[in-house]
Amino acid sequence: MIRVIAIFMAFVLGALPALAFDTVAKSAIVLDVGTGQTLMEKNADMALPPASMSKLMTLNMVFEALKDGRLSLDQELPVSANAVKYGGSTMFLTERDRVRVEDLIRGVVVLSGNDASAVLAEAISPDGTERGFAAMMTERAQQLGMTNSTFTNSNGWPEPGHRMSMRDLAILSKRLITDFPEYYGYFAETEYPFDNRAPDNRFNRNPLLKLNIGADGLKTGHTVEAGYGLVGSAVQGGRRIIFVISGINTERQRAEEAERIANWAFRQFVERKLTEEGVVITDADVWMGTANRVGLASPMDISVLVPALKKDEVKAKISYQGPLEAPIQAGGKVAELVVSIPGLEDAVYPLVATETVPTGGFMVRVRTSATVLLRELTGEAMNFF
Structure with a gap:
């Protein structure tokens, strides 16, 4: 199941809407090297x-x-x-x-x-x-x-x-x-x-x-x-x-x-830091592991450019195929951070597990199997906690 966790990062930057850039060029593109964002494109x-x-x-x-x-x-x-x-x-x-x-x-x-x-x-x-x-x-x-x-x-x-x-x-x-x-x-x-x-x-x-x-x-x-x-x-x-x-x-x-x-x-753009390397942003559900949850963090500092005259919120969501199945290796990519900025393409960044979660033993498998069976019998959502 694809799981999406919405998080919101708001930067109040001004009260006027940013104006879209229009170029007389037949084809054009503008990139910011540091963030990797495409600021404008036309027939690129x-x-x-x-x-x-x-x-x-x-x-x-x-x-x-x-x-x-x-x-x-x-x-x-x-x-x-x-x-x-x-x-x-x-x-x-x-x-x-x-x-x-x-x-x-x-x-x-x-x-x-x-x-x-x-x-x-x-x-x-x-x-x-x-x-x-x-x-x-x-x-x-x-x-x-x-x-x-x-x-x-x-x-x-x-x-x-x-x-x-x-x-x-x-x-x-x-x-x-x-x-x-x-x-x-x-x-x-x-x-x-x-x-x-x-x-x-x-x-x-x-x-x-x-x-x-x-x-x-x-x-x-x-x-x-x-x-x-x-x-x-x-x-x-x-x-x-x-x-x-x-x-x-x-x-x-x-x-x-x-x-x-x-x-x-x-x-027309200002840079804002979203998160730092290794800082836990949220936790993800874990299936068949020695732990029920694992932290998600970025393997690098993440900064984005925001239109300087935009008042809108910068919205971010975390997407992963969940629950994550053990074993999980610390530092392995398990999710993505998708950042939406008005007027620009979504920016997508990898998120990694902050710790290793081995596969659980016999009792973990029994408990998980019982939970699955109960869900099938009652039609209720699974709860791993």
Whole structure:
């Protein structure tokens, strides 16, 4: 039987209703990294042309190769004819060049180099080709839970079938930030004058980096088909957000919309702690154990974001398949805490048993069997206490 225990956690935060955020982007998503909450989404699972924002997946593959030793930052890579053929944003590489991996990374991040992406791709590719690398990227994306991503090249050059969703880009961005902190600093660089080959092309296209709003990444993108897009991240007051937008009409509108989203995400929500690690929230019924009940607690501190102008209660309920059947191991997941916040998706957290409850002996089994028989004869609910 599914048992639900309702508990209420009320935070009086104001008297005015929070206004829903409406974006001009065709597709968008905003995540709070610390709590894992989705603050806003619009067509977030729609697979769209990602333009240069898909270079983030190429960088993920490069960072993985650096971590496991397949590449090193000082390693020099040759430049192929395939890499040189790309137009658009480039490092202006030639086939005579041999370029350090670190320079190529900065060329991808800061200069959005299509040629640099191809050079890195061919170095990692299982068959030495960019096409082989794209297939490897697609497979890796599926493994990372990016189910609406398929790649045909390394840099987002317009091709049929090269697609990503905004949710997938948010998943990828969180991974780059949390799993590769040693390389994430590249995304905050505002300029990179590689070999002084193109002084006018040395600046990072991310408009948020110069606005003093805590932005430190990640990537812009633009094609005629995709419109203007941006994957951004910023930190204020210890809170980090990630936001992804696509399908904006102009470069200026992209900058204005990105700043507007960042300001909204930081100003319209406040963080509240619900419970601390190991603190018993409630007890659950136990079947056939040496104890009739066991405590339920969170294995971690739980905090949530609440709309700053909402007066409504934050409601939480505990759900478990009960009664819990012994044996029960301390620390094992046995229930879930479901937190409902007006205007946001429900947040679900695991709850664990606070102590071990072994299976009961002969007398426990006899007593339980008698209780079951009595219930069947009388139609009354069981009582284990």
